[in-house]
Amino acid sequence: MAGRQLHLNVNTLNSGFYSSAWRAPSGDPRAFVDVAHYVRVAQIAERGTFDAIFLADVPSFSDRPDLRPFQALEPTIVLAHVAAATEHLGLIGTASTSYNDPYNLARRFASLDLASNGRVGWNIVTTADPAASRNFGADTVDAHAERYGRAAEFADVVTALWDSWEDEAFVGDKASGHFIDTTKVHAIDHRGRHFSVRGPLNVPRSRQGRPVLVQAGGSADGQRLAAQHAEAIFSVAHTLQDALDFSSSIRTQARAFGRGGEDIVILPGLATIIGSTETEARRREEELWALSPGDYGLRRVAGILKVDPASLDLDAPLPPLTRPADGMQTFFDALVEAAERDQLTVRQLIRKFGGSTGHRVLVGTPEAIADDIETWFRAGAVDGFNLMPDVLPEGLEVFVDHVVPLLRRRGLFRTHYTGRTLREHFGLARPASRFASAPAPVARAASGA
Numbered sequence: 001m002a003g004r005q006l007h008l009n010v011n012t013l014n015s016g017f018y019s020s021a022w023r024a025p026s027g028d029p030r031a032f033v034d035v036a037h038y039v040r041v042a043q044i045a046e047r048g049t050f051d052a053i054f055l056a057d058v059p060s061f062s063d064r065p066d067l068r069p070f071q072a073l074e075p076t077i078v079l080a081h082v083a084a085a086t087e088h089l090g091l092i093g094t095a096s097t098s099y100n101d102p103y104n105l106a107r108r109f110a111s112l113d114l115a116s117n118g119r120v121g122w123n124i125v126t127t128a129d130p131a132a133s134r135n136f137g138a139d140t141v142d143a144h145a146e147r148y149g150r151a152a153e154f155a156d157v158v159t160a161l162w163d164s165w166e167d168e169a170f171v172g173d174k175a176s177g178h179f180i181d182t183t184k185v186h187a188i189d190h191r192g193r194h195f196s197v198r199g200p201l202n203v204p205r206s207r208q209g210r211p212v213l214v215q216a217g218g219s220a221d222g223q224r225l226a227a228q229h230a231e232a233i234f235s236v237a238h239t240l241q242d243a244l245d246f247s248s249s250i251r252t253q254a255r256a257f258g259r260g261g262e263d264i265v266i267l268p269g270l271a272t273i274i275g276s277t278e279t280e281a282r283r284r285e286e287e288l289w290a291l292s293p294g295d296y297g298l299r300r301v302a303g304i305l306k307v308d309p310a311s312l313d314l315d316a317p318l319p320p321l322t323r324p325a326d327g328m329q330t331f332f333d334a335l336v337e338a339a340e341r342d343q344l345t346v347r348q349l350i351r352k353f354g355g356s357t358g359h360r361v362l363v364g365t366p367e368a369i370a371d372d373i374e375t376w377f378r379a380g381a382v383d384g385f386n387l388m389p390d391v392l393p394e395g396l397e398v399f400v401d402h403v404v405p406l407l408r409r410r411g412l413f414r415t416h417y418t419g420r421t422l423r424e425h426f427g428l429a430r431p432a433s434r435f436a437s438a439p440a441p442v443a444r445a446a447s448g449a
Helices: 035-047 075-085 102-115 130-135 144-162 220-229 240-256 278-290 296-305 329-341 346-352 366-378 394-409 422-426
Strands: 007-011 052-055 090-096 120-125 170-173 178-180 212-215 232-235 265-274 360-364 384-389
Touching: 007 035, 007 265, 035 052, 035 075, 035 394, 052 075, 075 090, 075 102, 090 102, 090 212, 090 422, 102 120, 102 144, 120 144, 144 220, 212 220, 212 422, 220 240, 232 240, 240 265, 240 366, 265 278, 265 366, 265 394, 278 360, 296 329, 296 346, 329 346, 360 366, 366 384, 366 394, 384 394
Parallel strands: 007 052, 007 384, 052 090, 090 120, 120 212, 212 232, 232 265, 265 360, 265 384
Antiparallel strands: 170 178
16 A cells, blocks of 8 residues: 555536436536536535546437436536636546547647646547437447547547657747747658548647546457556446456556556546435435436436337346447446346346446445445555546535545545646656657748748
8 A cells, every 4th residue: 555545536427426416405407507517516626635527528419308417518618617717636528539530639638738737638438329420420330349449549649649749849938039949849640540640739748748548448449448548547346356357457458568557547436425324325315316307217227238118127137138249338237247246126226326327336424435445445456436426516525525534534545735737646657758759850831921
């Protein structure tokens, strides 16, 4: 444990992770389109010395918008507002490699990284949502392996663009009139299967060098992408053994790519429902469950399992299922394994995950939550957690005021920030530009003057 520190992010799922969070007494139905809501959550997280706020993204209209809010606002726009209202908190946004262009994405995240003084991370995802595909001119979703092949090349192009300026490229010397040392700005000249990008980027490197690369896929292709590129990983783990196995697999694969396996921060999702007593916590869970919207949970589970909702009997176990070749393989595995391990009916399975996520849910007192976190952390299974409070901002405030002090007293979590960048929070080294020793300057563009 010497020198090792717990890492905590808040995964801001609009009103909260629970499917009925927006209907809770402290819930806000407009939170999903209210930037001020995200700012409030971020400020509470910063008061708790969290590493980062994380925003997921779904670039399509919800399948059941009549039942619950959905991720609607574009993450980097929200994070720009959060950056202006905070000083230390990391800012991790999701952007898909399926429906973005590497240059525009690299520029957008580099701009946010400069604006926040080096606090940004990019969560790399591929998109398997048919509704999203139709929004970007495609009638079908690319096959799983094809999406991840594109994602790997996409990530390599983006990091090359972020590296295209050496640290000393910007001069800005008023006396000499020397503005940029173009011998230290480099074209990347990328030509691959999916992309052809000349470069360089038109903005310099940030205080942390470049944004932190985050990845969240747990399939074989997802793990390969993470092992090759990711510096932090958002995983799914329901048991301590699951977490240990995942950690070991990722670090072994990373070493095969010539990376240091210990230089990856692994953060499984963890949803929390907290009460001052066990009885109060269970009562809070019951109240949220009673408010859960209609058949949303059933449709959510059926969508992950790639089956017709009508084929699932709420009071029977899951029927025999075939793992989909495409789609949300990580959550498919999580749901099926949980149902088999705990002998759950479909109704019990839906309730176990709050009618919403496929992540582990903890219900209990602050002491019980802190005990669980400590057990997983000390076992070396995780580096921390991507937290999902039941209702926001209330659930996060309870965690910050009652769980964080326990973690601090146990010597597991920081009492104050010691760095300013997301890399410093995560204990990651500042990467050098891959072009630092390249001798050739970028070709000068012709002047329009």
